[in-house]
Amino acid sequence: MRRFLIKVILYFLICFGLIIGIYFFGALKNEPYVDAFYRRFTKHHSGSVILGTSRAAQGIEPSVLNKSLGGDFYNFSFTMLMSSFELSYFKAIQAKTSWADYDPTRMTIIAVDPWSIREVLSLGPAEERIEDEYLYSYTSKWSYFRPNFKYLFNEKVHLSGLFATRERYVNEFGRYVIPFDTTYLINNYEKRVEEILQVYRERPRFRDSKISEYRLNSLVQIIDYCSQFGEVYLLRIPVSLEMRNLENELHAGFDDLMDEICANHKIDYLNFIQESANYQTVDGNHIWNGDVERFSRELSKQIMLKRNSSNF
Numbered sequence: 001m002r003r004f005l006i007k008v009i010l011y012f013l014i015c016f017g018l019i020i021g022i023y024f025f026g027a028l029k030n031e032p033y034v035d036a037f038y039r040r041f042t043k044h045h046s047g048s049v050i051l052g053t054s055r056a057a058q059g060i061e062p063s064v065l066n067k068s069l070g071g072d073f074y075n076f077s078f079t080m081l082m083s084s085f086e087l088s089y090f091k092a093i094q095a096k097t098s099w100a101d102y103d104p105t106r107m108t109i110i111a112v113d114p115w116s117i118r119e120v121l122s123l124g125p126a127e128e129r130i131e132d133e134y135l136y137s138y139t140s141k142w143s144y145f146r147p148n149f150k151y152l153f154n155e156k157v158h159l160s161g162l163f164a165t166r167e168r169y170v171n172e173f174g175r176y177v178i179p180f181d182t183t184y185l186i187n188n189y190e191k192r193v194e195e196i197l198q199v200y201r202e203r204p205r206f207r208d209s210k211i212s213e214y215r216l217n218s219l220v221q222i223i224d225y226c227s228q229f230g231e232v233y234l235l236r237i238p239v240s241l242e243m244r245n246l247e248n249e250l251h252a253g254f255d256d257l258m259d260e261i262c263a264n265h266k267i268d269y270l271n272f273i274q275e276s277a278n279y280q281t282v283d284g285n286h287i288w289n290g291d292v293e294r295f296s297r298e299l300s301k302q303i304m305l306k307r308n309s310s311n312f
Helices: 002-029 054-059 062-069 087-096 124-139 149-154 159-163 182-202 213-227 241-250 254-265 273-278 289-310
Strands: 049-051 107-111 118-120 209-211 231-236 268-271
Touching: 049 087, 054 107, 054 289, 062 289, 087 213, 107 213, 107 289, 118 213, 182 241, 209 213, 213 231, 213 254, 231 254, 231 289, 241 273, 254 268, 268 289
Parallel strands: 049 107, 107 231, 231 268
Antiparallel strands: 118 209
């Protein structure tokens, strides 16, 4: 009986070791493709960062900024749900960044839009905080190890995610890359834009919203924190003309509010919303992958102009 138990225990230990080994090998080999978030939770970052929602996650290529500006940029942007400005995202930023002191070459680019600081009127401030606490429990629970077993097992990442190569992936600089076939984009663009606009027009979560003091204060906290360690820029990313018009209709004073925040904190607001017609989007909301590098170069150029003008 004793020998049998020993054999059973050894069998389970071997199986457990094999599973851990498979996850270890797969997570290292297939890191960019595990899911849309995993790679950002595998290491700390001491250089420059890009913050924001999915517009920034997909629309700013750090490697382009690195060539022009230096600063070792990393894209730590997620989605409207995970990285609207709130306590959860602020804590995740603090955990990700291993900043010790002020570095004049370090930059933080914070992409803002009306939806990232909205208050959902159907929730109200108290319920909004409850929602935020749930998100905080998500974004703050990940440690930063490579491979990150805590993430893999808590998120129940399927083995196929560790070995399948997907079209979408997170590159080494943190950007979520979504290639689109040009023919598909041309043939389906109007339909995709209308579907997205319909969501924003009809869902109370977007339609019945206003600027949230709670999220606005969280944005200011993030600005204050990042300003201790380097230069900070607010950025509004271009969208489709239809989305721009909708945002101007629902949140007409947004740019004035951002200008006021920047003036109070002595930082610059890089507002590209009037350039919306110059960049192709895939759905009215996110810059097409083929235009990401061009936009990133223009962003670098504007930052360089701001930095040069401040030296005089």
